[in-house]
Amino acid sequence: MRIALQLNGEQTSLDIEPQEFLLDVLRDDLGLTGAKRSCDTQVCGTCTVLVDGAPVSACTYLAAETDGRAVTTIEGFRETPAFEPIAAAFTRHAALQCGFCTPGMVLTIHALLEDGDLTDEASIRHSLAGNLCRCTGYRAILDAVGELASERTA
Amino acid sequence: MATISPRNARTRSAPQVGRSMARADAAEKLRGDAQYVGDLVVPRMLHGKVLRSPYAHARIVSIDTSAADAMPGVVAILSGADLLDIDPYYGHAIKDRPIVAIDRVRFAGEPVAAVAATDEATAEAAVAAIVVEYRELPMVGTLEEALAPGAVLVHDGPLRPGDFHGLGTLPERDGNVCYRYVIDRGELDGTFAAADIVVDEEYVFPSVYQYAMETHSVVAQVDSDGITIWASCQHPFLVRAEIAALFAVPLGRVRIIVPYLGGGFGSKSYTKMEPITVALARKAGRPVRIVNRVDESMVTTRRHNMTVRMRTAATSDGRLLARDVLASFDTGAYADNGPRVTATGGDAAPGPYRWSAVRVDAACVYTNTAPSGSYRAFGAAHLQWAGELQVDEIARRAGIDPIEIRRLNLLRPGEQVRPGGKPLDADLVGDVEKVAEALGWSREKDPGTGRGVSVGLLAAGAHPVSSAVVRMEADGLAVVLVGSTEVGQGQRTAFAQIAGEVLAMPAERITCQGTDTRYTPYDRSTGASRSTTLAGLAVQRAAEAVRVDLLDIAATVWPGDLAAIELRDGAAWHGEESRTYPELIAKRFGLSGGQLIGEGGVHPDGTGSYAEGPVFWEVCIGAAEVHVDRETGQIAVRRTATVADVGRAINPQLVERQDEGATMQGIGNALFEEMLFADGQLLNDNLLEYRIPTIEDLPTHSSCVIVENEDGPGPFGAKGCGEGAFAGIVGAIATAVADAGVPMTELPFTPERVWRRIQELEKEPA
Numbered sequence: 001m002r003i004a005l006q007l008n009g010e011q012t013s014l015d016i017e018p019q020e021f022l023l024d025v026l027r028d029d030l031g032l033t034g035a036k037r038s039c040d041t042q043v044c045g046t047c048t049v050l051v052d053g054a055p056v057s058a059c060t061y062l063a064a065e066t067d068g069r070a071v072t073t074i075e076g077f078r079e080t081p082a083f084e085p086i087a088a089a090f091t092r093h094a095a096l097q098c099g100f101c102t103p104g105m106v107l108t109i110h111a112l113l114e115d116g117d118l119t120d121e122a123s124i125r126h127s128l129a130g131n132l133c134r135c136t137g138y139r140a141i142l143d144a145v146g147e148l149a150s151e152r153t154a
Numbered sequence: 155m156a157t158i159s160p161r162n163a164r165t166r167s168a169p170q171v172g173r174s175m176a177r178a179d180a181a182e183k184l185r186g187d188a189q190y191v192g193d194l195v196v197p198r199m200l201h202g203k204v205l206r207s208p209y210a211h212a213r214i215v216s217i218d219t220s221a222a223d224a225m226p227g228v229v230a231i232l233s234g235a236d237l238l239d240i241d242p243y244y245g246h247a248i249k250d251r252p253i254v255a256i257d258r259v260r261f262a263g264e265p266v267a268a269v270a271a272t273d274e275a276t277a278e279a280a281v282a283a284i285v286v287e288y289r290e291l292p293m294v295g296t297l298e299e300a301l302a303p304g305a306v307l308v309h310d311g312p313l314r315p316g317d318f319h320g321l322g323t324l325p326e327r328d329g330n331v332c333y334r335y336v337i338d339r340g341e342l343d344g345t346f347a348a349a350d351i352v353v354d355e356e357y358v359f360p361s362v363y364q365y366a367m368e369t370h371s372v373v374a375q376v377d378s379d380g381i382t383i384w385a386s387c388q389h390p391f392l393v394r395a396e397i398a399a400l401f402a403v404p405l406g407r408v409r410i411i412v413p414y415l416g417g418g419f420g421s422k423s424y425t426k427m428e429p430i431t432v433a434l435a436r437k438a439g440r441p442v443r444i445v446n447r448v449d450e451s452m453v454t455t456r457r458h459n460m461t462v463r464m465r466t467a468a469t470s471d472g473r474l475l476a477r478d479v480l481a482s483f484d485t486g487a488y489a490d491n492g493p494r495v496t497a498t499g500g501d502a503a504p505g506p507y508r509w510s511a512v513r514v515d516a517a518c519v520y521t522n523t524a525p526s527g528s529y530r531a532f533g534a535a536h537l538q539w540a541g542e543l544q545v546d547e548i549a550r551r552a553g554i555d556p557i558e559i560r561r562l563n564l565l566r567p568g569e570q571v572r573p574g575g576k577p578l579d580a581d582l583v584g585d586v587e588k589v590a591e592a593l594g595w596s597r598e599k600d601p602g603t604g605r606g607v608s609v610g611l612l613a614a615g616a617h618p619v620s621s622a623v624v625r626m627e628a629d630g631l632a633v634v635l636v637g638s639t640e641v642g643q644g645q646r647t648a649f650a651q652i653a654g655e656v657l658a659m660p661a662e663r664i665t666c667q668g669t670d671t672r673y674t675p676y677d678r679s680t681g682a683s684r685s686t687t688l689a690g691l692a693v694q695r696a697a698e699a700v701r702v703d704l705l706d707i708a709a710t711v712w713p714g715d716l717a718a719i720e721l722r723d724g725a726a727w728h729g730e731e732s733r734t735y736p737e738l739i740a741k742r743f744g745l746s747g748g749q750l751i752g753e754g755g756v757h758p759d760g761t762g763s764y765a766e767g768p769v770f771w772e773v774c775i776g777a778a779e780v781h782v783d784r785e786t787g788q789i790a791v792r793r794t795a796t797v798a799d800v801g802r803a804i805n806p807q808l809v810e811r812q813d814e815g816a817t818m819q820g821i822g823n824a825l826f827e828e829m830l831f832a833d834g835q836l837l838n839d840n841l842l843e844y845r846i847p848t849i850e851d852l853p854t855h856s857s858c859v860i861v862e863n864e865d866g867p868g869p870f871g872a873k874g875c876g877e878g879a880f881a882g883i884v885g886a887i888a889t890a891v892a893d894a895g896v897p898m899t900e901l902p903f904t905p906e907r908v909w910r911r912i913q914e915l916e917k918e919p920a
Contacts, residue, residue: 005450017377018402026602027193027205028274029193030618033186033189033192034185034186035186036190036192036367036368036416036779037192037445038367038368038369038416038841039840040447040840041840041842041843042843043841044367044841046367052406059295060486073186074185075186075187078185078186082863083240084422086184087180087184087185090184091177091180091181091184092176094174094176094177094180094644094807094808094811096180096184096604097417097642097643097644097811097815098183098366098367098368098415098416098417098641098642099182099183099184099188099416099642100190100367100368100412100417100642102183102184102186103184103186106184121773123853125850126850128848128849129849129850130848131849132367132848133363133367133845133849134366134367134417134419134815134846135417135642135811135813136814136815136816137814137815137816137817137819137852137856138626138820138847138848138849138852139814139816139819139852139856140814141849142849142852154272
């Protein structure tokens with residue numbers, strides 16, 4: 001089937017199978033490998049991309065569902081002004097190690113900041129529970145996101 | 155030649171070591187540019203999928219691939235019959251594992267066949283179309299079953315030692331026991347008989363899954379040039395050696411390329427999915443990529459579950475006398491790193507105390523379950539919590555504080571940890587005091603809360619062989635070539651800082667990239683907290699060679715006054731005069747420039763055997779404050795503290811990250827992570843049913859104290875870190891929960907287990 005979507009800001013037309021998941025289309029057909037595959041069960045968040053600005057797990061999201069919508073992957077988001085402050089906070093706090101969860105984490109945080117969902121530590125803990133990180137132990141991520149959230153509310 | 159000693163050269167250059175430089179790979183990873191094996195595409199590459207056994211133990215009667223073969227897009231199907239031209243068994247400790255099952259399967263999940271096809275979906279469909287007839291065999295699914303008299307044998311022939319076990323002469327297989335580590339010193343029975351206090355208990359440690367978020371991933375290509383592998387592996391040079399031996403290819407014709415790894419934690423140590431991918435690529439005549447699903451990686455390697463009976467004897471005033479340990483490690487159907495895990499566990503079992511008698515008998519046992527290998531702080535994580543629970547119980551009976559009993563009994567620097575090995579190289583009493591203070595030991599406790607500390611040692615460093623090359627280009631920038639793997643720990647950043655310190659230039663101007671065994675010098679492995687210490691030492695020495703070269707050239711600029719020449723901030727200085735590194739290089743090579751090349755290496759003084767080691771004793775220390783909900787059995791970890799006793803912190807921020815990551819993994823291992831097997835079948839083979847810590851599990855307060863006594867064997871007195879905190883935190887949670895009134899003997903401390911224990915304790919007569 002043929003779908004038309006806005007991919008990283010560009011109008012794109014794609015030929016896909018109806019049963020294909022978005023992650024396979026992004027990684028295998030389009031070479032956009034910033035979204036990673038891990039749990040395949042919508043638990044880990046490493047495949048997170050934005051659909052109409054909302055974070056979704058691309059591993060279980062039908063590509064067909066993106067017809068007529070806007071999809072943003074890390075490859076697109078990194079070219080926007082909103083990327084820099086998040087990247088700077090993560091770098092300053094060393095809130096990443098192996099980096100496998102990082103693109104998904106960055107996109108989730110951006111969406112949550114945009115929605116004003118990150119107001120205090122409790123809201124950060126609650127909202128980021130869908131993005132696993134096995135390396136950092138989360139302390140630095142909490143610190144980095146806390147700083148970003150307070151910059152927003154300041 | 156310059157006669158100045160580079161080690162003693164004075165420098166007023168901006169310090170590179172000891173600063174929290176930003177990770178060199180941060181931008182690449184944040185931008186999604188960092189490439190992992192699963193992101194790589196090689197021309198003509200096929201996709202591989204593996205057919206795995208549904209049975210824990212069975213005879214393979216027949217394999218019918220005709221339907222799969224006939225499917226469009228299927229290029230090759232691999233089974234045991236394709237391996238007749240080679241010796242298909244591998245295993246760095248014990249050569250017990252075939253590339254794919256031959257005639258018999260020994261665990262549910264064992265590869266039986268593999269398909270290479272033009273796309274993943276076709277490969278998957280073809281795997282489903284292969285018809286295998288099995289005849290089920292009786293099996294041993296637990297340690298108890300495997301150790302019972304007359305038990306079914308998982309392996310029945312003699313054991314062949316692997317090339318890298320490093321454990322001396324391996325004993326003969328004894329039933330299902332493939333390795334045994336024994337310590338027996340002092341007069342044990344008499345000491346126990348005469349002791350005032352004896353604590354005697356059995357403990358159970360669960361199997362857990364390392365869960366590196368990137369699953370095991372390999373691309374392999376076999377052609378007239380040899381074998382090329384892109385692998386998510388921690389030990390590329392050991393994988394190279396095993397592949398060379400398996401496929402009878404010279405070492406130099408096996409090329410392993412390691413991009414970024416999406417975590418390792420031991421799960422990608424030694425050889426994993428590389429042989430099957432190479433065998434499939436060999437048959438297909440085209441490159442093949444295999445990327446495991448999570449359920450496949452869970453049966454590729456896991457942490458050993460263990461049972462132990464431990465007894466500790468002490469005097470009435472809390473002086474420790476003797477410990478007796480009988481432990482069994484479940485290594486699954488193949489030994490993998492089981493023997494070393496068992497030995498390390500055996501060394502960790504006594505704990506770092508002054509004993510008059512110790513007996514340890516640790517057995518590595520085959521069962522018909524998924525193979526077990528390395529995971530962060532193996533051995534120490536297994537046994538420290540049990541030993542520390544007993545120390546605390548003795549303190550309670552002796553009426554002294556947990557800190558006091560440790561102060562009384564802990565080994566002091568220079569004392570023997572075990573006969574023949576390296577003496578203690580850390581200040582444990584100081585570390586315990588620091589961790590207790592960081593936790594807030596003297597603060598008032600809320601009702602229902604408990605506090606605990608735990609301290610132990612981990613034999614760290616593995617085999618001390620590492621080498622490095624530092625190249626300085628004509629533009630004065632430098633490149634570090636080293637065979638150590640960037641798993642996420644930040645070694646590329648740390649190596650740049652080490653080289654920068656020696657070369658008196660900003661570490662930001664030095665890059666370190668991934669291993670390519672064709673060009674990168676040999677490094678034994680990335681694990682056992684060894685990279686900063688050993689590969690780092692090789693980098694330091696390689697950089698020193700370049701430094702000497704720079705001074706040599708500078709000595710031709712200012713002849714006869716070498717002592718007055720100083721390297722500082724990327725230039726050689728003589729009084730107020732200076733020459734930048736590019737100017738020095740141009741002076742030697744002329745207009746077109748050239749390259750300064752330095753080599754450095756580390757090798758063992760003796761044989762490098764396990765018995766002579768370790769390279770250093772990694773301090774495993776943690777403290778925790780927990781709250782136990784007596785109605786539900788739910789444990790909340792409220793505060794944690796760790797001490798990173800690192801000798802010298804090359805990058806303090808990265809040291810903290812190591813302890814923070816280890817703390818969180820320790821919390822998972824202590825409170826909820828557990829692989830559940832029934833008759834050899836893994837029941838929770840996904841992240842929905844196997845839960846790992848999320849950000850919601852992060853304690854309210856956690857702190858990491860960095861101790862820098864410059865007592866390590868690595869560069870600038872550094873020694874490794876990152877594992878110790880894991881064992882420290884598991885032990886601290888156990889002692890804290892006991893302090894809250896619920897002594898637990900089986901990990902993880904799930905609400906159900908804790909609740910049941912509370913019910914038992916309430917029934918017991920006071």
